[in-house]
Amino acid sequence: MAFPLYAGVYLQHTATIILTYLCLALSWDMLVRTGQISFGVAGFFGIGAYSAALTALNLKLDPLLSIAVGGLAAMAAALVLGLTTLQLRGMYFAITTLALTEIFRVIVRNLPGLTGGPEGTVLPSAIFDGDPTKTYWLLLAIALVTIAISEAFQRTRVYFAITSIRHDEMVARSSGLDIFKYAVFVFAVTSAIQGIVGASFAQQYAFVSPEGTFDIDFTLLPIAMCLLGGMHSTLGPIIGALVLGSVAEYLKLQLPYGHLLVYGAVITLVILLMPQGVAGKMKEQFVREQ
């Protein structure tokens, strides 16, 4: 990979950003494995971020504790919403989660007393006083937990449940699995991850705002990463996040004007040339060589 190996803080910061997206991408993929495409990543990210920022500010919670609160809040929201929306399939579920993100944003913007309104809320200081190494370790830890959960989902009963939801609901039903229960469970867990990531983002940059925190990029980029890397696996989203995250940063430095154009072209070309994603392509090569 043509990743520029600048030593030090900058690399760590870039790696932290990539890990942030990696967690979002992987959590999104975990839900996709049940057959549900969510466009609501930014929504749970934002709920986590706001809950963490507001509890840290108003209840003087420890930043790490507030991050946990962020995760819990996102999980609670997902439980409530999942019970009503997970009945929807395909594009209808996707659009509903997208709309919910916008609904969260509008609510946050219109409650200035609680949330700081359109201007957002500033925290007095960043987590670990802005120490990039500690922040990196935090995100790495969150990423490792996410990877562990993803692998656990791939190896346990949950795997059977969620893949059978995706492939054939009738089979899953007749085998006595309460598939809806599993879908809600996965939705809650993945949303909690997204909430935790959002919360640490808020703590890292010490501010939340409706425009910045509910940014649709927090939904779109992770999806792009999963597709590039390959879906329905732990490895695919990881590869996608590493590749797309470092390519984006590298391009920016090499090509100050027009780097986003190349970025878009790269996405288009990868879809045309490697429709199964980088991981899928690698696997194919691997199998062929054997």
Add this chain to the structure above:
Amino acid sequence: MTGKRMRAVCVGCILLAALISACAPAAAPGTPPATPTVGTTPAAAAQPAAAVKKPIKLGAVIPLGDITGAQSAKAMKLAVKEINAKGGVLGRPLELIVVDDEMKPDKGAAALDKLATVDKVDVFIGGMASGVLLGQAPTLKKYAKVTVWTGAASSKCEEAIGADADWFFHIHPWDYNQGASYEEGWTAITKRYPQIKVENQFWAYEEGAFGAGTFKASQDLYNQWAKIQGQSFKSAAVGGGDYRAVLRQAKEAKPDVFIWVGYEPDAMGFVQQAKEIGFAPPIFLGSPPGWPVAFGKSPLSEAVWLYGMWAPAIKEVSDVSKGFLDAYVKEYGEEPATYFSPLGYANVYIVAEAIRRAGTIDKPALITALEKTEYKSPTGDVVTFTPSKIIKHQGIKKQKILQYQHGQQQVIWPFEVATAKPAYPFPSWEGR
């Protein structure tokens, strides 16, 4: 079976790579300590005396995809070129390193890390969106490097930077500076032209941070001298563009002044739809960060007032402005479209002159020198740094009140740089 093993191997490799990258700074020599050491800037302190010809590095973080940032970067490059042509500063050339922030707080903060640790710049400059500076504040505080910032109007940023940051110099006026400045301006204008009335104001503000923040700041400020009411709208920049509901409310309020605070894409819509519903208040004023291409060419722009920092017409009353404008047009073959270009130009000159006065790039000396700045800026202002509500070093506090006349933006106030007299009241829409 092989698939699973391969997956395990790959996950392992990635984890290993991640661990190495985290440990790398500990191993790499010459990296600055991660926690800020108060009082010293490692990069500045480490400068060996022998390296006389070594360039002085300015690191700029700007959104290059946006015209404001693009033109700001162009003007900075122009200023650096001019200064270097005259032998640089302290016998050393200036080097400008620009990193795109993509209007994203995380990217903006990472850009600062790159400039500080990879390029090892001496001073941070640049800046545009408030939302980005908010995210950059922890990083800026971590390095506590001398920072001269052109952008960000939201006073939330001031909160985030904090009172202790003696290294932070902010050129752009804060939202409440702007509000206070307009109060001053209108008081002066109404004194000179007693027929002009501004007591009763109706504000239409875009519902995001920019509009709502500006309105709130002004509302807190204006209770003394003007009665203001307001209503939010959705900017065309984020998918809105129907202003008729808010315009109709404004019409019912019969204000002396109608002000809209939004973005460039709202400009034409506001005049078109005001004409459509027959709303022509005595003063029709817009306050976006910039204007659309050739807005002045439309007959609807005639006598529209605007708030701003600069207009090309200032060249008629300011030599610095004329010098900048001519040089910019010569260099790039186009007139700058936003005030961020003179601001970027001023940004480089303010830093360069301060370094020259300080005779060094040592932080304490540079800060003292910057505090004594008295720079005649192409925006028509004399930039000095004085305390604002929270921070110690606020540059420009004054805005300008301008008006479109015959297709050009003319300065009405401050009177020292005025290029035209006000056209009042606003002519009716009929026949335009």
Add this chain to the structure above:
Amino acid sequence: MLAVRGIDNYYGKLHVLRALTIEVGRESVGLFGPNGAGKTTLINAIMGLARPARGEIVFEGRSLLGLAPHQIAHLGIALVPQERELFPLMAVKGNLESGAAHIPAAREKMKSTMEFVFELFPILKQRLGQPAGTLSGGEQRMLAIGRALMANPKLIILDEPSLGLQPSVVTHLFGTLKEIKQKASILLAEQNVRQSLKAIDRGYVLENGEIALEGDAASLAGNEHVKRSYLGL
């Protein structure tokens, strides 16, 4: 008329068709075999929906290999797929018309062909305005056959037309094949061998992607293997 010579086809690593050769003249030909023997794969290969790895397919002296399905349809081959593949939101009338509308030669005879279809399947005339998606299984099958006939084909291929239908409907369907044969050659893929043997002139038995047996209807009906495996005697 139609000659399939030595085609091989793979589905992933699975060898589905092995050096398969069949021929259809101006007659009605049956294609029998258990589920998974390769009947549908062969039909898809003829229709251009699947691409064989080796071999050739010739229709009236023209090679069909490399042609797209719509081009093959234009040459005069019409397919009644197992899954029927109707246009569910379109009315019965629209579905029938669609069979002829995109083939210039058939378009001119649309009216008279439709009369012929109504003679075979009077029920379709009653359902003319009803969306195809709301028809019963048997009606949908009739509509699919009707749509294929609308193309005025030289060869009509029926893929398991009896699948999932009541016996009475099956009898009616197979009864119409004699009239259809007046207009076009027929290639009939079926598991219901007993009924089919009454409707065809000649037949092939396909097993594991290979021709296990071939012969005219009478000789097949008398064959021990056929009797045991397909007629349950």
Add this chain to the structure above:
Amino acid sequence: MSALPRSRRYQIAVPLALFIVVLAWWHPYAVIEGVQRAGLYAAIALPMALILGIVGIVNLAHGDFLMLGAYLAYWFAVHTQGDPLVAILPAALGLFLLGAVVYRATIKHVIGSSELSQLLLTFGLAIVLQQTATLLWTSQPVSINTEYTSTSATIGSLTFGTYGFVYVAAAVIEFAGLTFFLQRTRLGQAASASGQNPVGARIVGINVDRVYLIVFSISLALAGAVGVLFLTRHAVFPLVGGGLTFKSFCLAAMAGLGNLRGILWCSLILGLAESLVSTSKEYAGWADLIFFVAIVAVILVQSHRRQVT
């Protein structure tokens, strides 16, 4: 293309008509402006629903193609000093050709792959278009003012803008044109057959690939033409398309994928509701909420109904 049975249509239409009458008496401007807004929504969303219904692809670059049409008209108006509306035909033609090229080069290759690959492909296209526009024209918006844009009429004590009805007209013409095309022309029938069942379409002799190409190009041509209309009343800048895609996508989902008539209804409901909320002084900031709550509600109710029946 409407899958609604006739009786259901009245269930929607009658309460809606009642609502409009009451609203017109209470807040006449909300009705006038809501209808105009609905026209704009529908005009923009219809071409997207066309691709979705027939080619089966969610075109996330839809708004960006519209942006391209608008820039084309701007360029045309500046260079000829003429009326931007004259550019409708050239813009439609230009976008039609671009559509053919884009289809051949990209879309064709993801027909039949997963929904998400298709989404990501058009997402990549959207970025390419936006960034190309930024490099060519910068982020500074362009707008054009024509005399007719601000025309208004007075009925009794009501003074309202009339130009906004151009969008209503555009939506109606688009809908009528598309309906005629899909039901009465052979190519249109082939298109609607391909949309309902591509395999079925192939075996009756339809060149589905060519149909997709033409439908994609027609949709882009319409987007280009609507882009020209858009320019006459709205500022255009490289990122303007994102919001338009987003709204169209929501409308298409609310209407039921590919349901053209549903787009008209849903646009009307949303236009009126938004317009009503933004006229109320205290709650104007919540107007967006209406849009999204309405979408979620409609989707949930429809899914519930599907489960019951």
